[in-house]
Structures are given as structure tokens and as C-alpha cells.
Amino acid sequence: MKNKKIILILIGSLSLLMAFLNIKYDSFIFISYITVSLIAFIGLWEDIKNIWYHKSAHIIVGGIVSLLIGAYELLKYLFGWLAVYTSEGNIPEFKIFIYLFSLLMLIILIQEINYLKKTGENK
Amino acid sequence: MTFEIAIIGNPNVGKTSIFNIITGSRQYIANWPGVTVEKKVGSFKYKGHHFKLVDLPGIYTLSAQSDDEKVARDYLINESPDAVVVVADSLNLERSMYLLMQILEMNLPAVLAINSIDEAQSKGKIINPSFISKTLNIPVVLTSAKKLIGIDILLESIHKVAEKKSIPVRNFIYTESINSFIEHFSNKLEEYDFLKSYDKRWLALYYLEFGSKNFHYPETLIEDINSQFDINKLKSEFMNWKFSFISSIIKSSVIEKGRSWAMRDILDHVMTHKVLGLLIYVVALYFVFSLTFNIASPLSDLIDIGFNYLGNFFNGKIPIPWLNSLIVDGIIGGVGGVLIFIPQLFVLFFFMGFLEESGYLPRAAFLVDKLVRKFGLSGRSFMSIILGFGCSVPAIMSTKTIANKKERMALILSIPFASCSARLPVYIILISAFFDKNAATILLFVYISSILLVLLSAKILQIFFIKGEEVPFTIELPRFRMPTFRNLALYSWNRGKHFLEKAGGIILIATIFIWLLSYFPNNNDISHSYAAYIGKFFEPITLHLGWNWQTNISLIFGAVAKEVVASSYMTILNVGQEGITYALQDILTQRSALALIFFVLAYIPCFATLSVIRQETNSWKWLFFELFYTLTIAYLIANFVYLIGGIFL
Numbered sequence: 001m002k003n004k005k006i007i008l009i010l011i012g013s014l015s016l017l018m019a020f021l022n023i024k025y026d027s028f029i030f031i032s033y034i035t036v037s038l039i040a041f042i043g044l045w046e047d048i049k050n051i052w053y054h055k056s057a058h059i060i061v062g063g064i065v066s067l068l069i070g071a072y073e074l075l076k077y078l079f080g081w082l083a084v085y086t087s088e089g090n091i092p093e094f095k096i097f098i099y100l101f102s103l104l105m106l107i108i109l110i111q112e113i114n115y116l117k118k119t120g121e122n123k
Numbered sequence: 124m125t126f127e128i129a130i131i132g133n134p135n136v137g138k139t140s141i142f143n144i145i146t147g148s149r150q151y152i153a154n155w156p157g158v159t160v161e162k163k164v165g166s167f168k169y170k171g172h173h174f175k176l177v178d179l180p181g182i183y184t185l186s187a188q189s190d191d192e193k194v195a196r197d198y199l200i201n202e203s204p205d206a207v208v209v210v211a212d213s214l215n216l217e218r219s220m221y222l223l224m225q226i227l228e229m230n231l232p233a234v235l236a237i238n239s240i241d242e243a244q245s246k247g248k249i250i251n252p253s254f255i256s257k258t259l260n261i262p263v264v265l266t267s268a269k270k271l272i273g274i275d276i277l278l279e280s281i282h283k284v285a286e287k288k289s290i291p292v293r294n295f296i297y298t299e300s301i302n303s304f305i306e307h308f309s310n311k312l313e314e315y316d317f318l319k320s321y322d323k324r325w326l327a328l329y330y331l332e333f334g335s336k337n338f339h340y341p342e343t344l345i346e347d348i349n350s351q352f353d354i355n356k357l358k359s360e361f362m363n364w365k366f367s368f369i370s371s372i373i374k375s376s377v378i379e380k381g382r383s384w385a386m387r388d389i390l391d392h393v394m395t396h397k398v399l400g401l402l403i404y405v406v407a408l409y410f411v412f413s414l415t416f417n418i419a420s421p422l423s424d425l426i427d428i429g430f431n432y433l434g435n436f437f438n439g440k441i442p443i444p445w446l447n448s449l450i451v452d453g454i455i456g457g458v459g460g461v462l463i464f465i466p467q468l469f470v471l472f473f474f475m476g477f478l479e480e481s482g483y484l485p486r487a488a489f490l491v492d493k494l495v496r497k498f499g500l501s502g503r504s505f506m507s508i509i510l511g512f513g514c515s516v517p518a519i520m521s522t523k524t525i526a527n528k529k530e531r532m533a534l535i536l537s538i539p540f541a542s543c544s545a546r547l548p549v550y551i552i553l554i555s556a557f558f559d560k561n562a563a564t565i566l567l568f569v570y571i572s573s574i575l576l577v578l579l580s581a582k583i584l585q586i587f588f589i590k591g592e593e594v595p596f597t598i599e600l601p602r603f604r605m606p607t608f609r610n611l612a613l614y615s616w617n618r619g620k621h622f623l624e625k626a627g628g629i630i631l632i633a634t635i636f637i638w639l640l641s642y643f644p645n646n647n648d649i650s651h652s653y654a655a656y657i658g659k660f661f662e663p664i665t666l667h668l669g670w671n672w673q674t675n676i677s678l679i680f681g682a683v684a685k686e687v688v689a690s691s692y693m694t695i696l697n698v699g700q701e702g703i704t705y706a707l708q709d710i711l712t713q714r715s716a717l718a719l720i721f722f723v724l725a726y727i728p729c730f731a732t733l734s735v736i737r738q739e740t741n742s743w744k745w746l747f748f749e750l751f752y753t754l755t756i757a758y759l760i761a762n763f764v765y766l767i768g769g770i771f772l
């Protein structure tokens with residue numbers, strides 16, 4: 001993608017927001033969102049070695065961590081239902097925004113990889 | 124007759140993978156350098172001939188520093204295999220060529236296998252084996268252990284080389300001065316009978332490259348040579364010659380086209396960032412512990428329901444009361460109490476498998492190298508600590524690759540503090556009972572503390588007990604590889620099988636024993652049983668931590684295998700997994716439970732670990748030291764945690 005700066009700012013602030021929305025819900029999810037946000041912001045500012053794929057790398061790894069969050073949430077939800085039957089646990093919450101965030105990141109991730117595939121040849 | 128074939132090559136190029144395919148065995152494979160640390164032998168048949176195949180630890184050159192490298196070097200120098208398969212990495216061909224050249228200098232019958240050709244192809248790298256083959260006069264095969272490419276041709280080449288009695292002449296054209304050095308050296312060697320069995324030209328070249336530290340050259344010979352030649356100048360001439368020879372081969376046989384970037388570089392750019400890299404590592408660990416509670420616990424409840432059903436089914440059906448109690452409370456209660464943790468363990472094993480197979484494990488070594496140096500360790504040691512989260516035994520074995528004797532010793536004695544999977548069940552029952560709200564966070568905290576404990580212990584040991592000198596350390600980061608599901612499943616299954624065997628063996632025996640002690644002499648009046656007497660005997664030193672006799676007796680038997688702490692609680696408290704929470708809350712407080720978690724983390728390694736410590740340190744002294752040491756540290760820490768816990772809890 002071309003406007004990597006904007007994308008990184010978007011990812012950084014959105015994940016920060018998600019982090020604080022979920023601070024009470026699950027501390028793993030909280031920490032992971034903070035991590036994604038840090039990955040994005042550091043991708044924005046720090047580029048000492050001047051590596052051409054610096055920003056893309058931060059987008060991609062941020063995306064991978066976000067996918068991990070999505071996968072975790074889904075598993076937690078499914079097994080939460082199992083727990084309802086096995087040990088009378090509470091009915092699990094369906095956190096739509098976590099899934100949407102991961103989905104968004106998946107799209108960005110795929111776009112970015114395609115972009116790299118196209119432009120990477122001439123570098 | 125049987126042919127003997129050796130497999131040699133740089134670390135992590137896929138030697139063991141090829142060995143496993145050819146012999147049909149299941150030796151340990153993983154994506155980090157230094158997995159194989161001992162000689163492994165297998166056999167196969169090809170075209171009616173018997174072959175013995177020897178897998179060796181990886182080496183970069185024939186000069187060895189660490190114990191595992193010595194195994195490979197000594198094999199090559201002292202044995203005379205009928206063929207040597209040199210495995211090279213197709214994406215790092217040049218580096219492998221140095222080792223190949225050294226093998227050819229030894230005049231060993233060699234076959235070159237250029238492995239991981241699947242990865243080279245997907246990167247658009249083309250390798251022309253026939254050019255290398257003609258230049259060096261050896262068979263060259265392109266292989267892929269993953270995609271099973273080239274294995275038949277490899278076998279055919281091995282067969283041909285082994286059957287041929289004479290080794291084809293390889294006349295490398297060295298410079299004039301090197302030639303005259305070889306000439307002179309070989310002539311001199313005639314005077315020494317005991318060197319007759321070695322190749323004379325090789326002894327000359329080996330001396331030129333590595334000096335006299337790796338081989339017992341006679342002193343008179345060395346004196347004579349050093350007075351006649353300027354060895355340093357000759358050496359650099361020789362190295363230059365080799366360098367340009369190898370690059371010319373590579374230039375003419377490898378075509379690289381296409382992509383200048385790889386996913387590996389992109390991932391590494393962020394994952395080896397000094398702050399983010401560590402943070403992502405912690406997130407990965409946290410992920411596993413969260414899964415342990417969120418997805419494995421419900422599954423574990425499901426198994427528990429099964430065992431409860433089984434218990435109820437047998438209960439009362441057996442007319443002899445003691446037998447009834449043995450089967451229901453002892454065996455089903457106790458062993459079942461350990462088996463319910465299968466889901467949690469599989470989550471952990473799956474993760475460990477991923478770490479090892481993907482190449483993510485050595486990244487940790489790279490990230491913390493600076494930090495752990497303060498503790499007298501190196502990044503390489505840190506890798507062994509993380510491996511210790513699975514099991515201490517392979518973790519201790521993996522220290523063979525550490526050349527620094529002092530560091531290695533300190534590490535062997537400290538690795539038992541790395542929290543192995545056997546302790547997980549104990550943590551889980553205690554954490555579920557007392558810290559249910561922040562279960563995953565507490566577990567993460569325990570694991571991180573366990574790393575710190577290993578580091579501190581290594582430092583303390585190096586200050587007070589172990590002396591030695593420093594040796595520099597290097598680690599090579601393998602490329603990231605996506606592990607296949609099959610490999611991960613296999614890995615988890617192997618580890619899981621080991622756990623099941625333990626459950627059916629030592630855990631079962633310990634459980635029966637505990638049951639006996641708690642049932643007799645007063646038929647089921649547990650508070651006046653032998654178990655109670657033994658436990659109460661230790662109460663004077665544990666009561667201030669809030670541990671009464673039930674805890675003490677569980678800890679005593681837990682020394683056999685840590686899981687037994689969990690199972691004996693179930694037997695003694697006479698409850699299933701669901702009831703254990705309440706029963707534990709009756710006999711422990713939050714503070715004393717936390718102290719207990721840390722005690723279990725640190726105290727006495729299991730039998731298997733002790734025996735591997737004995738084997739690797741080669742002394743009984745260190746084994747007894749270890750027993751005493753871990754027990755003392757554990758007790759100190761438990762008191763410390765109890766004290767600190769008093770402030771926060």
C-alpha cells in the first residue's frame with residue numbers, strides 16, 4: 001500500500017482504543033493490543049537502518065499479532081460454551097469488535113503482502 | 124558385509140531429517156542449530172546390502188570446541204566409514220563447502236547432498252549439481268527431506284561410493300609454496316610410525332589450517348616445520364586459495380534470480396527489535412497460558428466428569444472395603460487426577476513444538492544475549508532454559524553445544540529451576556483454587572520468575588562453586604519455517620506419550636503408595652494414618668508457611684515426579700477435580716498457596732533429571748550437591764514469597 005504512514009497511525013490508535021475497551025475483559029487481550037499499537041507507532045518513528053521494508057514489516061507483524069488475538073478470542077468463545085455445560089460457567093460474551101478488528105487487519109495484511117510481491121522485485 | 128555410512132554437515136541443514144527418512148527412525152528434529160548432540164546409529168538395506176548409518180552432530184569445521192562438535196570431529200578423524208554424506212543447505216551452499224573441502228582433504232569417500240532444495244526452488248534459486256560434481260569428482264544430489272525429493276538418487280550414490288574400493292584422486296591445484304609444504308611435511312611424517320594410518324597430505328593441511336591444538340602432532344615434527352616455513356603466511360595463502368576456489372564453484376553452479384526480500388527478513392526486522400522482540404515473546408507465552416485456562420480447562424472438566432463416572436461406577440461394587448478404596452480413591456482418584464491435565468499439557472507441548480519447529484526459539488537467544496551475559500550465561504544458554512519449559516532432560520542434553528565449561532556446568536545445575544511441564548498440573552490446581560480471577564497472569568508470572576531464578580542461580584553458582592574460563596559464543600538464526608500440522612501433532616504426541624507412560628508407571632506406583640499410607644493402620648481414618656504421622660513430623664518447619672501435614676506428604680511424594688503433588692492431594696483430600704478447589708481452600712491460604720507454588724517450582728528435580736545431571740557432570744558429588752541446593756533454595760524462596768505475599772495478599 002502507498003500510504004503506509006496513515007495505515008500505521010490508524011492501526012496504532014485503533015489498537016490502543018481496543019486495548020482500553022478490553023482492559024477489564026481479558027488481560028492477555030489488553031497486553032496484545034498494546035503490543036500491536038507499539039509495533040505500529042515504533043514503525044512510524046524509528047527507521048535507523050533505513051531498510052526499505054521497515055514500515056511494511058511493522059504492518060505485517062502487527063497484523064499477525066492481531067490475527068492471534070482474533071483466533072484467541074474465537075477459541076475462548078467456543079470453549080466458553082463448552083464450559084457452560086461442563087462446569088456451569090457463565091455464558092461467554094460475543095465481542096464483535098475484536099473480530100472486526102482482526103478482520104480489518106487481515107485485509108491490510110493481505111494487501112501489504114501483495115504490494116510487497118509486486119514492488120519487491122525491483123528493489 | 125555391512126557398509127558404514129556417516130552423515131555430516133553444518134548444524135540445522137537437515138541431517139537428522141535425512142537420517143530418519145532413510146532408516147525409518149524418529150530421532151529428534153527441530154529448527155535450531157545443535158539439536159543432535161550425540162552419535163546416533165541406524166541401519167537400512169539397499170539392493171541386498173546392509174548399511175549402517177551414523178548421524179552426527181552438526182559442525183562448521185573440523186576444529187571442535189564444544190562436546191557435541193568433538194563427537195563429530197573424532198568420528199571423522201578416527202573411524203573410516205565407507206562413505207560420508209555431506210549434507211549442505213541449498214540456501215547457504217557456500218558455507219557448507221568449507222566443511223566439504225575439509226572432508227575431501229581427508230580423502231574420505233564423499234557424497235554431497237544439497238538439501239532443502241524445495242526452499243531454494245521457491246525462492247527462484249537454481250543449482251547445477253553436475254558442475255560441482257565434475258569439479259570435485261564426487262556425486263552430488265539435490266534433496267529435500269520435506270518433499271522427499273532425491274532420496275533414491277542419494278541412496279544409489281551412497282551405494283556406488285561405498286562399493287567402490289578406491290577413492291578417486293582429487294588433485295586440487297594448490298600454489299607452489301603450499302605444495303612444497305605438503306611435500307616436506309609428508310616426508311617428515313615417515314619418521315613416525317604411529318601416524319601411518321592417517322593420510323599424510325591431510326595431516327599437513329590440517330596442521331596448516333588449525334595448528335596443533337586439535338591433533339597430537341609430535342613435538343619434534345612441529346619444531347622442524349616451524350623452523351622451515353612461515354606458517355602464518357602459508358595459512359593465509361591456503362585460506363585465500365580455498366576461498367577463491369569455493370567462490371568460483373558457487374559462481375558457476377548457482378543462479379539466483381528474482382526476489383530480494385523474504386518473509387523471514389520482514390518478520391525478523393520486528394521480531395529481533397530489542398523492545399518489540401521481547402514484548403512479542405512475552406505475548407506468545409501469555410497466549411499459551413491464557414489458552415491453558417480458557418480452552419484446556421473446559422476439556423479437562425470433561426475428562427474429570429468421565430473419571431467421576433468411572434469412580435461412581437466402581438464404588439460399592441467391590442465387596443472388599445480396602446480394595447474398593449484403593450481402586451476408587453487411590454487409583455481412579457489419584458491417577459485420574461493427573462490424567463485430567465492432558466489438555467493443558469497438550470497446549471503447552473503444541474506451543475513448544477511450534478517454538479522449536481518454526482525457528483522462533485533461537486530468536487529469544489538473540490534478544491536476551493546482552494542481558495543474560497550479566498549472569499555469566501550466553502544467549503545460547505537461554506535457549507536451553509526455554510527448552511526446559513518442556514522437560515529438563517532434553518534441555519540439559521542441549522547444553523552439550525556450549526563450549527564454555529563453566530557456563531555449561533552452572534546451567535546444568537540451574538536448568539531444573541526452569542518450570543518443566545510436570546509442574547503444570549500443580550500450578551493449575553493451586554492457581555484455580557486461589558487466583559481464579561488472574562489465573563493466566565499469575566502463571567505467566569511464575570514462569571518469568573522461574574527464568575529469573577535460573578539466571579540468578581547460574582550467577583551464584585559461577586561466583587561460589589564453579590571455576591573456569593570464558594569462551595566466546597555465536598548463534599546462527601535459522602530461517603523461519605512454517606511448521607506442518609503433522610510435525611506439531613507428532614511432537615506433541617511424543618511428549619504426551621511420555622506423560623501417559625509416567626501416569627501409568629511412576630505416578631501410579633506413588634499413588635498406590637500414598638493410598639496405603641493414608642488408609643492404614645486405622646482403616647480409612649486418615650487423620651490417624653501413617654501419612655498423617657509422616658506429614659506431621661515435618662509440620663514444625665512448615666506450619667509457619669501455612670502448610671499442614673497434607674501438604675507435606677504430597678510434597679514428599681512429589682519428589683518422585685512433580686505431578687504426584689497434584690495426584691496425592693486428590694487421594695488424601697479424597698475429592699475429584701471439582702471438589703479440590705474447596706478442599707484446598709480449607710487447608711491453605713492465598714499466601715501459603717503462592718509460597719507452595721514457588722516451592723514446587725524450585726525443589727528437588729525428578730529422577731530422570733537427576734540421572735541426566737549425573738551423566739552430564741560425570742560426578743556423584745554434583746548430584747548430591749543439586750539435591751541439597753534445590754531444596755535449600757526452594758525453602759528460602761517459599762519463605763520469601765510468603766513474606767512478600769503478606770504485604771500484597
Ligand SMILES: Nc1nc2c(ncn2[C@@H]2O[C@H](COP(=O)(O)OP(=O)(O)OP(=O)(O)O)[C@@H](O)[C@H]2O)c(=O)[nH]1
Pocket residue numbers: 132133134135136137138139140141151152153154155156157158159160179180181182238239240241242266267268269270480604
Ligand atoms: N523445507 C525444508 N525443511 C527441511 C528440509 N530438511 C530439513 N528441514 C527442516 O530443517 C530443520 C532442521 O532439521 P534437522 O534434521 O534437525 O537438521 P540437522 O542437520 O540434523 O540439525 P542439527 O542436529 O541441529 O545439526 C527442521 O525444522 C526440518 O524440518 C527440507 O528438505 N526442506
Ligand SMILES: [Mg+2]
Pocket residue numbers: 138139140151158159179180
Ligand atoms: Mg540433527
